[in-house]
Amino acid sequence: MGQTIQYSVNDSVGVLCINRPEKHNSLGAAELEGVSSALDLIETDPEIRVLVVTGAGDKTFCAGASLDDLNSGVLKPDAFQSVMHRLASLSIPTLARVNGNVFGGGTELALSCDFRIGVKGSRLRVPAAAFGLCYPPAGISLFVEKLGVNVARRMLVASEAMDAGEAHRVGFYDYMVARDELDERVEELTLHIAGLAPLATKAMKELVDQAGRGSIDIARATELARQCEESDDLQEGFAAQREKRMPQFSGS
Numbered sequence: 001m002g003q004t005i006q007y008s009v010n011d012s013v014g015v016l017c018i019n020r021p022e023k024h025n026s027l028g029a030a031e032l033e034g035v036s037s038a039l040d041l042i043e044t045d046p047e048i049r050v051l052v053v054t055g056a057g058d059k060t061f062c063a064g065a066s067l068d069d070l071n072s073g074v075l076k077p078d079a080f081q082s083v084m085h086r087l088a089s090l091s092i093p094t095l096a097r098v099n100g101n102v103f104g105g106g107t108e109l110a111l112s113c114d115f116r117i118g119v120k121g122s123r124l125r126v127p128a129a130a131f132g133l134c135y136p137p138a139g140i141s142l143f144v145e146k147l148g149v150n151v152a153r154r155m156l157v158a159s160e161a162m163d164a165g166e167a168h169r170v171g172f173y174d175y176m177v178a179r180d181e182l183d184e185r186v187e188e189l190t191l192h193i194a195g196l197a198p199l200a201t202k203a204m205k206e207l208v209d210q211a212g213r214g215s216i217d218i219a220r221a222t223e224l225a226r227q228c229e230e231s232d233d234l235q236e237g238f239a240a241q242r243e244k245r246m247p248q249f250s251g252s
């Protein structure tokens with residue numbers, strides 16, 4: 001996975017950290033390969049209930065794709081996009097712990113997660129138009145799908161710089177906290193999600209994403225609903241409610 005991408009699992013919560021603070025956690029070809037290797041593990045590990053994506057340090061979450069690697073041609077925008085697409089396609093819920101400023105493809109990294117928690121006082125900008133770069137279509141679709149066309153226009157066409165307060169107001173951040181509250185809030189959210197019934201959260205993640213892209217595949221929705229209805233976890237959920245205790249879900 002390399003030194004600049006760290007992946008660990010603790011109590012069914014996976015943590016993927018870009019550890020390249022001296023380069024503002026930008027993602028070069030090597031880092032994207034590291035993220036890809038971590039995704040290989042995450043996709044095949046049934047124990048992981050939720051993934052946290054973050055950057056090292058307290059200055060920058062991610063400054064986007066490595067300009068060095070883009071300039072040298074080692075990294076193509078399409079390769080960046082395909083890793084983001086894999087992250088966005090994970091079946092488990094994902095949370096971006098946005099530990100600081102976000103630039104360019106760093107915003108796409110955050111948007112590829114289901115939930116985003118940001119820090120008061122940080123800022124955000126997609127500078128592609130300031131370089132003369134046209135953001136790739138899959139990225140543009142993701143901005144529109146997650147934020148709506150008007151906000152995507154402000155961020156991409158106008159390359160508007162936003163402080164975290166504005167980014168929270170327009171829906172980029174689901175939650176915004178003071179820096180010293182970040183870890184507590186991330187832990188609270190991840191433990192809460194990790195305690196939910198995995199089949200149901202995965203099913204609803206898939207269907208919410210489908211709905212966000214335009215429409216739900218009803219046959220798939222019916223199949224997912226049936227899986228949940230026939231699951232041991234539904235019985236456990238009902239039993240826990242009757243017995244006034246916390247459910248212990250197995251994911252089956």
Ligand SMILES: C/C=C/C(=O)SCCNC(=O)CCNC(=O)[C@H](O)C(C)(C)COP(=O)(O)OP(=O)(O)OC[C@H]1O[C@@H](n2cnc3c(N)ncnc32)[C@H](O)[C@@H]1OP(=O)(O)O
Nearest residue numbers: 022023024026063064065066067068077080103104105127
């Ligand atoms: C499909 C996706 C496309 C994309 O994502 S394109 C990339 C979009 N991202 C950006 O345009 C951000 C570029 N970076 C910056 O604007 C600035 O940096 C910051 C605002 C993030 C930080 O500014 P400051 O605090 O003044 O630090 P510093 O001296 O500019 O940077 C320290 C080191 O970090 C490297 N770095 C920062 N961002 C990137 C990057 N995106 N790719 C590669 N390196 C980056 C610099 O070069 C430098 O390195 P050294 O110390 O060796 O001179």
